[in-house]
Amino acid sequence: MISPQRIARQSGRIVAGLLAGVISSWSYIEPLSAMVQLPAGFIRWTIPALAIAYAIWRMRPRTHLELRGPNNLRVHLSFGDVFTQKNTDTGLAIPTDDFFLTKNKKFVTPGMLISQLKQKRFNNSDDFDTKVLEATEPLRDHFDFEARDFPKELEGRTRQWPLGSTAVLQVDGTYYFFTASCKIDLQSSPPSGRATPPELFKALLGLWQAITKHPSGKPVVVPLFGAGQTGTGLRPTEALHIMLVSLVCAARATPISDEIRIVIHDSHQKHIDLDDDVLKGIMHAE
Missing domain, CATH: 3.40.220.10 (Leucine Aminopeptidase, subunit E, domain 1)
Incomplete structure (x- = not known):
């Protein structure tokens, strides 16, 4: 579980994770959109969702x-x-x-x-x-x-x-x-x-x-x-x-x-x- 204290301490990593998630998601989805017809709003919702998921994954406690x-x-x-x-x-x-x-x-x-x-x-x-x-x-x-x-x-x-x-x-x-x-x-x-x-x-x-x-x-x-x-x-x-x-x-x-x-x-x-x-x-x- 990610505590509020950890989120506060690692705010910089959250921002970096979001940016990295957006860039990584776009690098995969953009070529895909050129090859197939994606549903309306797919890119608008998928990229932010993937970016947030990646940022949360990066915030997992180190073991x-x-x-x-x-x-x-x-x-x-x-x-x-x-x-x-x-x-x-x-x-x-x-x-x-x-x-x-x-x-x-x-x-x-x-x-x-x-x-x-x-x-x-x-x-x-x-x-x-x-x-x-x-x-x-x-x-x-x-x-x-x-x-x-x-x-x-x-x-x-x-x-x-x-x-x-x-x-x-x-x-x-x-x-x-x-x-x-x-x-x-x-x-x-x-x-x-x-x-x-x-x-x-x-x-x-x-x-x-x-x-x-x-x-x-x-x-x-x-x-x-x-x-x-x-x-x-x-x-x-x-x-x-x-x-x-x-x-x-x-x-x-x-x-x-x-x-x-x-x-x-x-x-x-x-x-x-x-x-x-x-x-x-x-x-x-x-």
């Missing part, structure tokens, strides 16, 4: 968008399910909390991507929980803090990692990037994830840095961070803007990957317009 960034970075935006993308067998980013929880039902719900990953790629195996925890071990070399005991609900975790910490798990040639993108608020009842927009930005920088350190030369699929259960309070469009800004900032410092494929859940399609000039402006900002 994917290719962008270019610094250091030859390619960014592909699309709507869909991250687990049905063709490149998830090479690299896939998964948002998680700062304890890297994987199974506690108080914090990890079935709708979360980490739960879906466990089910769809690891057959709900308990081995998945062990693998994720083991993947955090290399992070100890980068942070200096004392291990301590936390409530039993936190799966026996002894470390609360800084946002942006990214545990990398490689299984059968696929890199999984688990990024701490929200903090578990132990004071809330029940405890839940929280993150401010600056904290989300920091978390994303950590993700891009981890991808840079594990280059595979192949695309990495990244879901929309910050618009789900991370507790940022951001609208999907705002979360996408933060993702792109952080990506540009990181790519200017060092090449990240040949291609980042940001996959936006279909439920956000009514909130995000891929024809928004702001998206292109972010990628080309100096």
